[in-house]
Amino acid sequence: MLAFVSIDPVKWESGELAILDQRQLPQKEEWIVAEEWEQVAEAIRSMAVRGAPLIGIAAAYGLALAHFKGRDMVIAKAGLAATRPTAVNLFHALDRVFAAEDPLAEAHALLQEEADANDRIAANGASLLSENATVMTICNTGGLATVGVGTALGVIRKAHALGKLKEAVLLETRPRQQGMKLSAWELQRDGIPFRVIADGAAAWFMKTHRADMAIAGADRIARNGDTANKIGTYGLALLARAHDVRFVVAAPTSTVDPRIESGREIPIEEREPAELTHVGSEQIAPRDCPVWNPAFDVTPAALIDAIVTDAGIHSPPFDFGVLARSHS
DSSP states (O other): OOOOOOOEEEEETTTEEEOOOGGGGGOOOEEEESSSSSHHHHHHHTTOOOOOHHHHHHHHHHHHHHTTTOOHHHHHHHHTSOOOOOOTHHHHHHHHHHHHHSSHHOOOOOOOHHHHHHHHHHHHHHTOOTTTTTEEOOOOOSTTTTSSSSSSSHHHHHHHHHOOOEEEEEOOOOTTTHHHIIIIHHHHTTTTEEEEOOOHHHHHHHHOOOEEEEEEOOEEEETSEEEEEETTHHHHHHHHTTTTTTEEEOOOGBBOOOTTSSGSSSSSOOOOHHHHHHHHHEEEHHHHTOOOOEEEEEEOOOOSSSEEETEEEOOOOHHHHHHHTTOO
């Protein structure tokens, strides 16, 4: 078992779901206590809870909460499914809990499965690294976004535990700054060496420093390996290819969507302009400034050197239809 400072961002407590409000981190730790499924849906929609695997777990507990309170499960499932369109884990989790005889037990089982999957991802991914490695990553893919050690950040944790990691380089990840606010918070708690860079500094870092790997999580992986993840991931993959840096995706098999052939079919969420035009409540852009704010992009499989899942290390050409059939 990998030693790290554990985080439980969602907790079932006597018929209520406690949710760590990640919008307040790292300045303070505040909890939302959801007594009804609608509060869980709002926590997902407003990004109080975030990260594809954790969104799935939170939604699973939200649907279990609806059942616990005697609410209409069909309405609750539809409402929870409408919160975030890109992360496929959400829909997988809702389908499982909805079909279960005991929804709460199924939600608990999902949580444990994700934690176990992350342990395997961490071990698989760390095996790709040599000694004294510098690893770049984007967004937050640790315990705040998943369950347990995390996906891409779990690989970094495992590499550190094995004595392989020189440092992690965290892209700030505009506009919500999950790299600087959340990944830095997690690694600092664990005593893992890291530094934060601006998103725009990634190319110059690769040019002037040694980077052994760039690794990202995923919100949805198509059958051909095209991968949707936090906006800026596609750019990081392009930079990695230009600088001969290995680019790796780390995600659980629950993030694979074998129903879609390629990334062209992945819906990309667009978020409110205020994420760009404001810092907190203060507007920093000109009034009525036009904004385009996609939350995700799609990295073509051709730019991905390996996809690490709990089932193993997958090399191109990718065929996740085979993976889905082997796990059905």
